[in-house]
Amino acid sequence: MRAATIGYSSADLRGFREVQQLAYACAESVAARLKPGVTEREAARMQREWLRERGVRDWFHLPFAWFGDRTAFTGFKVPLQFFPTNRKLEPGMPFILDMAPIRGGYTSDIGYSGCLGLNPVHERLLADLRQHRDLILTGVRERRSLREIYEDVERLMTAQGYTNRHRAYPFGVIAHKVDRVPDRRWSPRVLGFGTNALRGLARDALHGHRDGWSPLWSPYRFSDHPPQPGLWAVQPHLGFRGTGAKFEEILVVTDSRDFQESAFWLDDDLPWGSPRASAFERGGVRRRQEEAQAV
Amino acid sequence: MSGKANDANGAAQGGRPAEPGLPTCARERRVATGGIELCVAELGDTARPTVVLLHGYPDSKEVWSEVAHRLKDRFHVVLYDVRGCGRSSAPRPLRGGFTLEKLTDDFLAVVDAVSPTEPVHVVGHDWGSVQGWEFATVRRTEGRIASFTSVSGPSLDHFGHWIRKRMSRPTPRRVAQLLGQGAKSWYVYALHTPLLPELAWRGPLGKRWPRLLELAEKAPGGGYPTSSLADDAAHGAWLYRDNVRARLRRPRTDCYAHVPVQLITPTQDAFLSERLYDELEQWAPRLTRRTLPAKHWVPRTRPDRLADWITEFVDGTEPGMPAREPVATGRYAERFAGQLVLVTGAGSGIGRATAFSFAEAGARVIAVDRDPQSAARTADLARLVGAPQAWAETVDVADEQAMEKLAEKVATAYGTVDVLVNNAGIGMAGSFLETTTEEWRRTLDVNLWGVIHGCRLFGRQMAERGQGGHIVNTASAAAYQPSRALPAYSTSKAAVLMLSECLRAELAGRGIGVTAVCPGFVNTNITGTARFAGADEAEQERIRRRTSRLYGIRNYPPEKVAEAVLRAVVRNQAVVPVTPEARGARLLSRLAPRALRGIARVRPPL
Numbered sequence: 069m070r071a072a073t074i075g076y077s078s079a080d081l082r083g084f085r086e087v088q089q090l091a092y093a094c095a096e097s098v099a100a101r102l103k104p105g106v107t108e109r110e111a112a113r114m115q116r117e118w119l120r121e122r123g124v125r126d127w128f129h130l131p132f133a134w135f136g137d138r139t140a141f142t143g144f145k146v147p148l149q150f151f152p153t154n155r156k157l158e159p160g161m162p163f164i165l166d167m168a169p170i171r172g173g174y175t176s177d178i179g180y181s182g183c184l185g186l187n188p189v190h191e192r193l194l195a196d197l198r199q200h201r202d203l204i205l206t207g208v209r210e211r212r213s214l215r216e217i218y219e220d221v222e223r224l225m226t227a228q229g230y231t232n233r234h235r236a237y238p239f240g241v242i243a244h245k246v247d248r249v250p251d252r253r254w255s256p257r258v259l260g261f262g263t264n265a266l267r268g269l270a271r272d273a274l275h276g277h278r279d280g281w282s283p284l285w286s287p288y289r290f291s292d293h294p295p296q297p298g299l300w301a302v303q304p305h306l307g308f309r310g311t312g313a314k315f316e317e318i319l320v321v322t323d324s325r326d327f328q329e330s331a332f333w334l335d336d337d338l339p340w341g342s343p344r345a346s347a348f349e350r351g352g353v354r355r356r357q358e359e360a361q362a363v
Numbered sequence: 364m365s366g367k368a369n370d371a372n373g374a375a376q377g378g379r380p381a382e383p384g385l386p387t388c389a390r391e392r393r394v395a396t397g398g399i400e401l402c403v404a405e406l407g408d409t410a411r412p413t414v415v416l417l418h419g420y421p422d423s424k425e426v427w428s429e430v431a432h433r434l435k436d437r438f439h440v441v442l443y444d445v446r447g448c449g450r451s452s453a454p455r456p457l458r459g460g461f462t463l464e465k466l467t468d469d470f471l472a473v474v475d476a477v478s479p480t481e482p483v484h485v486v487g488h489d490w491g492s493v494q495g496w497e498f499a500t501v502r503r504t505e506g507r508i509a510s511f512t513s514v515s516g517p518s519l520d521h522f523g524h525w526i527r528k529r530m531s532r533p534t535p536r537r538v539a540q541l542l543g544q545g546a547k548s549w550y551v552y553a554l555h556t557p558l559l560p561e562l563a564w565r566g567p568l569g570k571r572w573p574r575l576l577e578l579a580e581k582a583p584g585g586g587y588p589t590s591s592l593a594d595d596a597a598h599g600a601w602l603y604r605d606n607v608r609a610r611l612r613r614p615r616t617d618c619y620a621h622v623p624v625q626l627i628t629p630t631q632d633a634f635l636s637e638r639l640y641d642e643l644e645q646w647a648p649r650l651t652r653r654t655l656p657a658k659h660w661v662p663r664t665r666p667d668r669l670a671d672w673i674t675e676f677v678d679g680t681e682p683g684m685p686a687r688e689p690v691a692t693g694r695y696a697e698r699f700a701g702q703l704v705l706v707t708g709a710g711s712g713i714g715r716a717t718a719f720s721f722a723e724a725g726a727r728v729i730a731v732d733r734d735p736q737s738a739a740r741t742a743d744l745a746r747l748v749g750a751p752q753a754w755a756e757t758v759d760v761a762d763e764q765a766m767e768k769l770a771e772k773v774a775t776a777y778g779t780v781d782v783l784v785n786n787a788g789i790g791m792a793g794s795f796l797e798t799t800t801e802e803w804r805r806t807l808d809v810n811l812w813g814v815i816h817g818c819r820l821f822g823r824q825m826a827e828r829g830q831g832g833h834i835v836n837t838a839s840a841a842a843y844q845p846s847r848a849l850p851a852y853s854t855s856k857a858a859v860l861m862l863s864e865c866l867r868a869e870l871a872g873r874g875i876g877v878t879a880v881c882p883g884f885v886n887t888n889i890t891g892t893a894r895f896a897g898a899d900e901a902e903q904e905r906i907r908r909r910t911s912r913l914y915g916i917r918n919y920p921p922e923k924v925a926e927a928v929l930r931a932v933v934r935n936q937a938v939v940p941v942t943p944e945a946r947g948a949r950l951l952s953r954l955a956p957r958a959l960r961g962i963a964r965v966r967p968p969l
Contacts, residue, residue: 188747189747189748192744192747226888229715229719229740229741229744231920235918287915308744308748309719309723309748309922
């Protein structure tokens with residue numbers, strides 16, 4: 069079976085999937101409650117409280133919220149700028165909610181892009197983001213070097229007319245590995261990142277360094293290796309003139325020789341990018357395309 | 364007396380040819396008000412929205428002839444000679460006959476005659492604008508005006524408050540502003556002297572005025588100024604004498620505009636400082652600002668631009684039209700809104716970013732690229748970020764015939780280009796001895812001949828239109844930084860730089876600016892498509908990858924270059940190095956060229 073080849077049981081995968089769904093449910097719930105005047109800090113707190121009420125005690129990282137041109141990381145120079153600020157949401161403003169709750173030892177890391185009201189640029193970004201989801205999956209299935217896939221994604225972004233904004237993340241990562249985390253009662257955090265999860269990442273980095281791979285999927289030489297089996301939280305982030313959009317979800321990479329089985333998205337029915345979403349939320353995009361054809 | 368006695372029956376008459384200058388289809392009538400008669404000309408279908416064009420000093424309604432001609436198919440255009448000017452009769456006595464209150468009476472009489480039910484859109488230039496401000500701010504015109512477009516004429520009340528504010532707390536900056544405007548207002552003081560202005564106008568000044576206008580303002584003739592100039596100017600002196608002192612001393616405190624106002628500011632106006640309008644939002648809450656790099660007489664020198672902006676503004680304020688939120692939010696929106704911008708090489712990199720920046724400023728964009736898909740993509744996204752219209756054109760700039768075809772198509776389908784950005788270029792690296800003639804030819808064809816074709820074809824269109832414009836050529840820091848790695852590329856770009864400087868000298872007299880932009884190392888696709896002389900395919904690919912990564916590490920975004928392009932157009936800069944290394948090299952090339960020659964010998968790490 070799939071699961072046997074990556075060291076996770078199907079129950080494990082179900083666990084990861086449930087936490088990811090929980091996180092997306094949280095994002096949808098918070099996004100529905102966002103209204104003009106809400107600040108990034110408040111939005112981050114809403115996510116934290118919603119998840120705490122549902123049993124989340126540990127985090128890969130605490131929830132982030134970015135509004136307006138901060139969704140495109142405009143003018144970001146130091147990592148501290150990622151933390152939520154007192155910027156208020158205004159009508160038409162894009163926003164991104166990014167959270168990484170851990171429950172029962174299962175980690176998730178998701179990103180949810182939305183917009184308060186109508187914003188055609190944002191709609192277009194979301195529609196174009198779907199191509200990246202397919203491109204990444206195909207690249208991984210073809211077992212191409214992660215660094216090359218990174219460059220392919222960047223090339224597609226440039227061709228689409230956008231800028232690569234995941235380059236602004238620490239190490240410029242487009243993805244990072246996530247793993248099971250020991251369910252400890254005490255889970256201190258350093259600069260918003262859970263130490264339990266960081267420890268796992270550091271262990272991977274150490275092992276990977278010996279074996280020639282890295283848990284961070286970056287544009288640098290240390291990512292010049294074929295995809296390593298495991299769970300990867302993939303987060304391509306598009307920016308276009310002060311509007312940013314990203315998705316983040318878990319890609320399962322196995323060592324199966326079967327093309328389809330070698331990599332797949334953990335969950336294909338998420339509110340972002342899923343058939344459900346395209347029928348419902350992305351209605352705006354389709355409407356616009358139809359209008360364009362009519363004209 | 365400028366009133367013509369033979370036309371004094373006061374009844375409306377249609378179909379009579381008007382003064383030379385106004386189109387022959389103008390219908391003329393005379394409107395009686397307050398003991399005088401005003402000569403009113405109408406153009407266009409009366410069922411359409413009415414636009415009233417008000418002339419300034421020392422003009423008559425013919426100053427608007429070019430603009431009226433462009434508006435007459437869309438609107439019901441009304442022009443009238445202000446009392447004492449053109450073929451309207453003058454009040455007796457002149458003193459006290461030109462107060463803004465009386466001018467308001469005249470305006471209301473004309474409006475009642477030409478558009479008894481619907482409010483009208485007012486456009487004023489110079490004293491017409493001063494009057495327009497009065498009409499837009501007094502209570503009794505409420506409901507009779509739908510919008511007001513002001514060109515080169517402040518409200519005397521706002522002006523009064525402006526002076527007061529600067530007198531009451533004179534910071535150095537405010538004093539400088541006061542002195543600046545004070546110096547520009549010399550003619551106002553001169554007009555307050557008794558009798559002398561009248562003598563001058565009826566004597567030597569009146570005779571020389573048309574020539575003066577042509578020399579100083581580059582205003583083309585064509586039925587303007589009219590033969591009544593001396594009388595208009597002599598009578599019009601009373602506009603100043605009756606109003607200026609009174610209003611500046613005791614400005615009204617309720618001078619808030621009750622209609623949307625569009626303020627068009629010519630930036631090279633010799634008589635009015637741009638600073639006059641600094642805090643205008645407090646008086647006109649619904650204010651749209653536009654700036655125009657031109658001198659005072661824009662109705663004569665920039666009729667196309669003016670007609671465009673008037674049309675757009677009137678359409679936007681006309682009830683029944685869907686309210687359009689202005690989507691252009693860019694920093695230079697007041698300067699580029701509605702302008703036609705053509706960018707070559709707009710499918711990627713700096714060209715694409717430039718197209719987007721112009722789109723954000725509300726310009727209409729033509730994205731030209733060799734690759735149809737990327738050009739279409741640029742046009743598509745340009746519309747999203749604020750371009751009212753955007754088109755994609757597929758042309759190889761090196762192809763002379765194709766460029767000629769493009770120029771023809773642009774002229775007929777989209778209009779005359781206001782800003783041309785010759786940006787398309789290719790990279791060519793490798794030592795001189797290994798560069799083949801074919802590689803040389805291709806590099807020069809695209810990088811140099813592309814620019815020549817662009818300047819030649821579109822520059823000619825701009826010059827022939829005679830309403831200014833701007834050409835931006837993308838040169839490179841390699842234009843003045845020699846290097847052993849880029850002989851062909853540097854040569855082509857150095858030629859572009861020199862071409863730009865020569866062209867700038869030639870076109871300066873026609874109000875067309877030319878800028879050479881020298882970006883430096885910018886993170887674009889040029890490294891991914893560049894050729895490296897003397898390398899086989901595998902080696903080509905390796906070096907491309909390597910340079911792309913190096914440029915990626917440098918990571919200077921093309922958006923910043925685009926920003927520099929817009930700024931350069933606004934400021935009309937000649938040569939604009941963009942990245943710090945480009946600026947450093949520019950400085951060195953002038954201070955220590957030997958140092959640059961030393962750098963040129965360094966073998967690049969590839």
